[in-house]
Amino acid sequence: MLQTMTAPAAEAQPRPILQLVGVRKTFGRFAAVESIDLDVREGEFLTIVGPSGSGKTTLLRMLAGMDTPSEGYITLRGELINDMPANRRPTCLVFQSLALFPHKSVGENITFPLKVKGVSAAARKARALELMKVVRLPPDYFDKNVMKCSGGERQRVALARAFAYDPQVLFFDEPLSALDYKLKKALEKELKDLHRETGKTFIYITHSLEEAMVMSDRIGVMRAGRLVQVGTPEEIYGAPVDRFVSEFVGEVNTIKVKRDGEEWRGVDVDGRFTLRPPADGAALGEAFVVVRPEYMRFLKEGDTADNRLTGTVYNEYSLGSRIQYQIRVGEKVMLVELSRARALPPGSDPVVTIGWDAADAFTLAG
Amino acid sequence: MATSLIRKQKRTNALIWGWTAFVLVIVYLPILCGALASFNKSRYFGFPIKTFSTDWWDKTLASFEIGMIVKTSILIALVVTVLSVVIATFGALAFARYDWTGRRLYQKLIILPIFFPQPVLGLALLLGFNAVGIQTSWMTAAFAHLVWIVPVVTLVIAIQVYGFDPALEEAAYDLGCSRIQVFREVTLPLLWPGIWSGMLFAFLLSWSNFPLSLYTAGADSTIPKWLYAKMVAGYTPMVPALGTMATLGAAVLLLGGGLVGLLARRRRPA
Numbered sequence: 127m128l129q130t131m132t133a134p135a136a137e138a139q140p141r142p143i144l145q146l147v148g149v150r151k152t153f154g155r156f157a158a159v160e161s162i163d164l165d166v167r168e169g170e171f172l173t174i175v176g177p178s179g180s181g182k183t184t185l186l187r188m189l190a191g192m193d194t195p196s197e198g199y200i201t202l203r204g205e206l207i208n209d210m211p212a213n214r215r216p217t218c219l220v221f222q223s224l225a226l227f228p229h230k231s232v233g234e235n236i237t238f239p240l241k242v243k244g245v246s247a248a249a250r251k252a253r254a255l256e257l258m259k260v261v262r263l264p265p266d267y268f269d270k271n272v273m274k275c276s277g278g279e280r281q282r283v284a285l286a287r288a289f290a291y292d293p294q295v296l297f298f299d300e301p302l303s304a305l306d307y308k309l310k311k312a313l314e315k316e317l318k319d320l321h322r323e324t325g326k327t328f329i330y331i332t333h334s335l336e337e338a339m340v341m342s343d344r345i346g347v348m349r350a351g352r353l354v355q356v357g358t359p360e361e362i363y364g365a366p367v368d369r370f371v372s373e374f375v376g377e378v379n380t381i382k383v384k385r386d387g388e389e390w391r392g393v394d395v396d397g398r399f400t401l402r403p404p405a406d407g408a409a410l411g412e413a414f415v416v417v418r419p420e421y422m423r424f425l426k427e428g429d430t431a432d433n434r435l436t437g438t439v440y441n442e443y444s445l446g447s448r449i450q451y452q453i454r455v456g457e458k459v460m461l462v463e464l465s466r467a468r469a470l471p472p473g474s475d476p477v478v479t480i481g482w483d484a485a486d487a488f489t490l491a492g
Numbered sequence: 493m494a495t496s497l498i499r500k501q502k503r504t505n506a507l508i509w510g511w512t513a514f515v516l517v518i519v520y521l522p523i524l525c526g527a528l529a530s531f532n533k534s535r536y537f538g539f540p541i542k543t544f545s546t547d548w549w550d551k552t553l554a555s556f557e558i559g560m561i562v563k564t565s566i567l568i569a570l571v572v573t574v575l576s577v578v579i580a581t582f583g584a585l586a587f588a589r590y591d592w593t594g595r596r597l598y599q600k601l602i603i604l605p606i607f608f609p610q611p612v613l614g615l616a617l618l619l620g621f622n623a624v625g626i627q628t629s630w631m632t633a634a635f636a637h638l639v640w641i642v643p644v645v646t647l648v649i650a651i652q653v654y655g656f657d658p659a660l661e662e663a664a665y666d667l668g669c670s671r672i673q674v675f676r677e678v679t680l681p682l683l684w685p686g687i688w689s690g691m692l693f694a695f696l697l698s699w700s701n702f703p704l705s706l707y708t709a710g711a712d713s714t715i716p717k718w719l720y721a722k723m724v725a726g727y728t729p730m731v732p733a734l735g736t737m738a739t740l741g742a743a744v745l746l747l748g749g750g751l752v753g754l755l756a757r758r759r760r761p762a
Contacts, residue, residue: 192662212666225663228656229681238677239667291667 141203143168143327144189144295149198151184158184160351161198166295166329171321173330173338176348177374182331183299185348189329190219190297202294218293220301224284226272232258232283233268239291257286261320278309285320298330302337314340335375339363347371363418369490372416379422379460381415390415395456400432400484414490419450419463421486424470424478431481435460439476453480523739530733537729548729549737558718558734564630565714565738568705569698572637576694577687579638580645584686585679587646588653606643613640614707621708628710636708637698644697645690652686685753692749696742 142165151159159181166172174182187193188200191212200207207215218239226235234241236257237250245253255265261282267275272283281301288296302310302317318341321328332338338345339359346356347370355367366372369380382393383401390399390413399415415433425431437455449469451462462480470478533543552558586592587599605613617636621628664678665671680687702716709717715738722731 190666192666212662213668213670215666217666219663219666221659221663223657223659225657225659227660227664227678238664242668242673242677287667 141168142166143203144329145199145201145204146189147199147201149185149188149195149200151181151188151193152196157351159188159195162353164346164353164356166327167344169325169327170343171318171328171330171341172344172346173332173342174346174348174353175332175335175338175374178333180348181351182333182348186219186297186299186329186331189295190217191215192219216292216294217297218288218291218295219297219299220284220288222299222301222303224280224301226280226283226287228273230272231268232263232270232272232275235272235283236286236290238287253290254286257289258282260289260323261286262316277305278313281305281313285317289324289326293326295327295329298328300332300334303332303334310337311340317341347374349374365488366416366490369414369416372488372490377419377461377463379417379419381417381458383413383415385411385413395435395458397433397435401489402484402487403489415487416490417482417487419461420448422460422462422480422482423464424462425481429481432484433487434479434481436477436479439470439478442470453478455480523736526732526739527736530729530736532729535728537732548733551728552730552733552737555730558730561713561715561718564709564712565699568630568634568637568709568714569695571634572641572698573691573694575634576638576642576645577649577691579642580649580690581683581687583642583646584649584653584683588650589658602643602646604643605640606647608640610640610701610703611707614704617704618707628708630709630712630714633705633709633712633714634698636704637701640701640704641694641697645694648690648693649683649686652683656682684756688749688753688756692746695745699738699742 144164144166146162146164146166149159149162149164150157162185174185176182184193188195191207191210191214195208198208202216212219227238230238233251233254236254237245240250240253251268254268258265258267263279263282263286267279272280275283284301298317302313305313314337317328321341330338330341335345342359344356345359345362347354347362349370355362355371357365362371363375366375372378372380381395381399383390383399384393385391386398390401391397392399393412401413401415423431425434435455437453437460439451440454441452443450443452445463447466449464449466451464451470453460453462460480528541529537530548531544531546532541533545533547534541583602587595587602614636617632617639618628621632626632660678660682661674664674669677700716701714702720705714705717706720713721715734719731719735722728
């Protein structure tokens with residue numbers, strides 16, 4: 127289940143299309159981005175997530191050529207592009223506001239980069255109609271006022287315009303953040319499909335991990351200007367490197383434990399625990415056991431589990447298809463999340479035993 | 493209940509209409525009086541007008557002196573329009589778009605001349621021209637107009653600059669435009685409504701300016717300056733005739749300008 131995903135070592139890694147070495151950006155004394163090393167693989171969908179102010183937008187602006195790194199190197203297919211201005215970079219940014227030209231029609235927006243390149247009007251229109259098909263815009267939208275398009279249609283226009291530039295790498299600055307939930311979900315999937323169909327390298331930034339999980343091949347988590355962890359969605363979710371990442375990527379139960387001979391004893395709850403050794407294998411005196419609510423279960427008489435706790439149910443929340451229970455264990459509140467089908471029957475005893483297996487939890491340094 | 497509501501609504505409507513009519517009368521009646529005065533056959537003004545005639549309009553249109561004055565007024569207004577729009581466009585971009593040390597101070601300093609009493613500004617400029625030995629003429633008047641009008645036009649255009657997303661320029665640049673192409677393809681078209689209103693403002697403010705012209709036009713005369721001079725000595729109904737013509741000219745320009753703006757918006761894709 128939650129085993130650490132090990133990349134097949136034998137598989138030849140494609141040459142990175144973008145490479146960042148020690149990239150840093152300071153504004154006065156403030157370092158918005160602190161020493162980032164990152165290899166972006168050809169054709170991958172990489173998402174950078176982080177809370178606001180974590181430096182992800184600054185990082186993206188440096189990649190797109192709108193800001194210059196204060197230190198470090200950015201190379202594109204081996205060529206140093208630190209000081210290459212945005213208009214000469216074979217990359218394209220889809221802005222958060224989309225930045226569609228309000229005085230131009232849908233067609234004029236999409237053909238804009240072609241017009242700048244000096245492509246003939248007929249060829250421009252032909253290409254625009256092709257791209258409109260790719261992004262699923264009806265051809266009669268060509269002459270439509272872009273300001274009269276709906277939110278979802280505008281996203282498609284912005285995408286088509288970016289594709290018209292024929293960039294080697296596409297950057298996205300949370301373009302879906304202003305949309306309503308349902309449309310957002312639909313467009314996330316479409317974007318992922320488009321990524322697969324076009325084979326382009328996508329770098330997407332967002333503060334929403336949910337968005338990142340749905341779309342990405344790999345996710346980079348940023349905090350305070352640093353890339354804390356880069357990995358597949360499964361790695362980020364299943365083997366976070368620290369408490370920040372573990373909490374950022376979803377709700378967790380965290381129990382502080384102390385080594386007591388061969389055993390681990392709870393510090394904030396009573397009990398002895400069986401732990402999976404931490405990823406770095408360090409001999410720890412103190413550690414945190416982290417269990418996601420969906421890996422907790424209620425134990426009935428005779429059920430076995432590596433770890434168990436007894437507590438009182440004092441709250442339950444409906445999460446649609448799932449139910450989350452809040453269970454008070456001593457001073458702590460533990461979360462258990464179940465599918466609705468496996469919910470506690472109404473009127474059952476509020477005193478419950480919950481448990482989990484060591485393999486389903488992860489251990490982080492104290 | 494329902495009838496009392498309807499009655500109340502009717503009363504509100506009546507009050508709104510009454511007030512609107514009152515304001516319109518206050519604003520437009522004097523202009524109408526001026527127009528009527530110009531159609532008076534008699535040399536001196538007095539109501540009721542006994543005989544109407546267009547003699548004074550004919551004389552005004554035929555006058556060589558007035559022709560010169562109108563040409564000077566138009567010349568000054570055109571020079572002021574062109575220069576103020578160029579200065580104000582870049583000023584507004586600097587002021588509303590870019591962040592630089594001293595920007596806030598610049599914002600305040602450039603607005604200040606709008607609030608100077610114009611006669612004082614005119615006098616100050618006249619003294620300044622004298623001090624550096626510049627002969628006053630229509631050119632110094634145009635300069636004086638610019639001192640007052642550039643801030644106004646800057647404000648008008650700045651509103652347009654604030655109204656559009658800087659990401660649009662970045663996006664154009666990112667899509668391969670040079671700086672000049674960004675300006676031509678994105679900045680200028682988006683600022684155009686503001687520039688157009690700024691042009692109308694500049695022309696009309698210069699066209700109707702009296703205090704600055706009085707001090708700084710030297711031997712040259714503009715329409716407002718001439719109207720004043722004739723009121724002081726040598727009134728004829730040519731004064732209200734020219735005044736009415738100047739007002740009508742301004743109105744035509746304003747309506748025409750508005751119409752052009754409307755057509756430009758209509759021409760956009762559906």
